[in-house]
Amino acid sequence: MPRQTHPLLSHRPFTEKGKVVSAREAVNLIRDGDALATGGFVGIGFAEHLAVALEQRFLKTGQPRDLTLMYAAGQGDGKSRGLNHLGHEGLVAKVIGGHWGLVPKLQKLAVEGRIQAWNLPQGVISHLFRDIAAGKPGTLSRVGLGTFVDPRLDGGRINDATREEIVRLLPIDGEEYLFYKAQSLQVAFLRGTTADTLGNVTMEHEALVLESLAIATAVHNCGGVVIVQVERLAERATLHPKDVKIPGVLVDCVVICDDPEHHWQTFSTRYNPAYSGEIKAPMATLEPMPLSARKIIARRAAFELRPNAVVNLGIGMPEGVGPVASEERVLELLTLTAEPGVIGGLPASGLDFGAALNTQAIIDQPAQFDFYDGGGLDIAFLGMAQVDGEGNVNVSKFGSRLAGAGGFINISQRARKVVFMGTFLAAQGELAVADGRLKLAEGGLAKFVEGVEHRTFSGPLAIQEQRDVLYVTERCVFQLTAQGVTLIELAPGVDLDRDVLALMNFTPAMPAPPSAMDGRIFLDHPMGLRDDLLSRPLEQRFTFDAAEEIFFVDFENLRIKSQADIDAIRHAAESRLAPLGRRVYAVVNYDNFRIDEDLLETYTAMVSYLEEHYYSRVTRYTTSGFLRMKLGDALEQRALSPHIYDNAEEAREHLKP
Template sequence: MKQVLAGLREGAVTAVSGAGGGLLEPEEVLRCFEEAFLQGGQPRGITLVHTLGMGDRQDKGINRFAHEGMVKRVIGGHWIWSPRMLALAQHNKLEAYCMPSGALTHLLREIGAGRPGLFTHVGLGTFVDPRHQGGRCNEAAQEELVELMQIDGQDVLRYRPFKVDVAVIRGTYADENGNISAVEEPADLDSYAVALAAKRCGGIVIAQVREVVPVGKLRPREVSVPGNLVDFVLPCPDQPQTYHGRYDVSLAGLGESQPEATHPPERDPVRHAVALRAAEELIDGASVNFGFGMSSGVAEVIARRGDASRYWFTIEQGVHGGRLLTGDMFGIAANPAAILSAAEQFDLYSGGGLDQTFLGMAEMDAEGNVNVSHFGGQISGPGGFIDISQGAQKVVFCGSFDAKGTRLTVADGALTIQRHGEVRKLVKKVAGITFSGKEAVRRGQEVIYVTERAVFRLTPEGLELTDIAPGVDLERDILSRMDFKPIVRAPRLMNAAYFCEPADAAGPAA
């Protein structure tokens, strides 16, 4: 591996497949990249491409590349798993670009197919749109990677293709012909698209696997990347399934695991109230997606109620069905019903095949725009948020009304605000547009914004306040704490059951 890396040209474009928490992350190959740079100064000036967040928030994953001089440019879908890379971006030590994960996955597929970039509606009206930031996330990023075009009288974005010199992927097995199987992994992600892009550009493909097996050992349908696309295989017998350790076949759908006997009630009153109110928006029989953070509380409500059979769960990593895991294991499900490639999953989302989604909300503004990607001068990246939120027929955002120092209590069916937060989240203009309210109105989407003290709905006339929490004062606790005035007609009271001690209430059935 040292000889391979030493031979890479300066500025090599390196695309890596993987996702946060160690999901399909080729950690040993990435460690070799880091070691080669620290010991010999090569490879350097890399353009690093990753469609999903990768790492452990400390040393692994994309953190391996976070050395000044090693990387010149990063085009990433999600950044929060690598605080060291974020620091380099903030200080303009590299060119930082953020792209929607699905659009970036599809762009790699288009590069692999030799087509002239990706033409899509995904990203219109957001910070990726060149009328805003064009995906550029710091001053060092100057090149236009996305352009606005019109096709048949409709605005579209063209994500411009680039050359890929190196692809780094991972599987469970490789046979002696180089066929790669991810059969025991919880997802396939974009391994095939990444490998195809490198081979189309005359580059190399490096695959990390747990084991090399004889030819004929792998069943054809278990092969995710065929051997003619693979140049180098690095066996790692101690390869863990995730950063949490050993292989659990139930996460790959190869064996049953029993669901947890109980789902402990949410102890945080804000998250508890938001999850229960948001769960009112569930549609029986819907194909549903859940995002990371507060919105995942809706999935926990469903699990506690035992209602999972009423909905079809999907997550952007390509998983359908199963018991969704949370925290650092987000993106994985035990006992999944199906595992598709990330490209296929994002095709579903982009094409409008998602009935509804529940997503987080860091900021919202008067136009119904939502920010989850720009915070205090730093970037986190959208992940699949843009692809999902623009494709779903119904979008429910979940977040706290304000932040930093907020003190709330719930008791006897009412919310009491003991101290307002120092940071307002309902602002005149969001720091970065990750979801465009204007585009949502144009598309005819249904959009709901749920906080613990107020609920809003997007209308063609603007944001309407539809619900307030029992115990709060409309003027004192809501309107005076916002930087804009919503439409107020006749808001209803939220269900008092949502404002009992969390241990006492799972909420009424949806």
């Protein structure tokens, strides 16, 4: 789109300090019908001072009118702050937003049909800002297919007053894509920490950088006005160039926020240097959650974690996975992320959501969604409000309540594995756990319904793309299969017919009787999840080097808990050694190996059998002096070589006579 410079820019009320103006002077540049783009995530990076000034101008003068508002992430506190300042009929005429749950004043206008309103995926809007900046006609993406954003459903439109189509289906080489139309933007409200008199902006106190650069570039290249709220002013050429997140060539107005209440780091925290990465704060151990439905669901979901996984935790019920992972000592085995751009650390919750303590990196939001949309997430934990038999999920709209999708569509459609989490019924009473069995309260509305009211996740598309999807509740677990929603697990104490099937509005697939959910979930002490995560599959623990005729056995971090474990080891070893038809040398790694005392005799009997039938010579090693003594004594009683070396080098050196 051609650049047409804002006509008021030639008459800017700039002072001798260059681009520095008051908030009132800045918002006076906004004209009737302008399109305003705002940056922010909940309260992080939101230009509250500018929004207040715009609201005051409208309430006093009735201008500007009929603005178009475009924003990616939810920007509000669910009450009066953030974009709620713009929730006046006549001030805005159109709103394109990624999340609506935190802006009830705008939400009310949209639900009642008093404005035109769209809900698009948060990541798509952040990319759309970048594509507008580049002069592209729009954004092409598979994100949104099969959901309410798909034009074959609602096209993202929230009410009947919204008739314009801004999302189109566009097949390319036999594959379906959605094309999101670019919008011309005339005004940007952004926020930083420090600006110099040339308009260069740094963000050293900000918890996120968001899509600030993309919005500033988009508005500038559309000929609009870029207004940035900051805490303080510096002299020109004094800011380090690598610290500048919005270059001054893109900035028209700098507003120094003279009211500290309008420049909190988040809507919950005035300032925490650990959120902005300026310091690493001591990480307090999270208090264990009480044994409740929330914890039971989080515990079952946590069984899906894997070491080195890159994880996204959604807001609400999924936040419980963090405290469970902390209690189970597995947080350091994972990399937690949040969609506005934090990688690593511990994501915050509530009105701090989007920030993270001691994060490893803070990147811009469009880049984070590049990572997400391209399949970078190993697993995502997300909420669920309604589920139907096809596996569709609704979290975005219920009657007159409009929550919006936020980043849910991007995350759920592109993560390698998705675990939806929620109670089986809505608004049910408190449950109890006794002797590892559930005692369910009566009452509650069905969440597993015949058809979801709003499709935020497409089950059929997930099946087509062979995605791994689970639905975890406190009483049972479902999996998405080619047959639809399939019941696979049942909690102890739960009656299948009375407590599950009778309370669903559809009959799930059930090709086999559901197995029992892990009993550890329902006991009031840690589950030992760290041991499970560090345990490698048994078949990966045996390696044969044919050149040296050495059979390597890696039992590091292995725990023997039952006779079945011993039988599995014997079977796995025999299946590899018997076909060789000859004896071989063996080296066994026992680092961090654990075995219950009452299983030692049975275990060494199995070892004796393998040595008698398949080994010409065997050496063992571990760094644990206690295990060397304990296992060595048990081997000696079997007339086996009791010596266990300190390390692998010594074991190999003494292997061959």
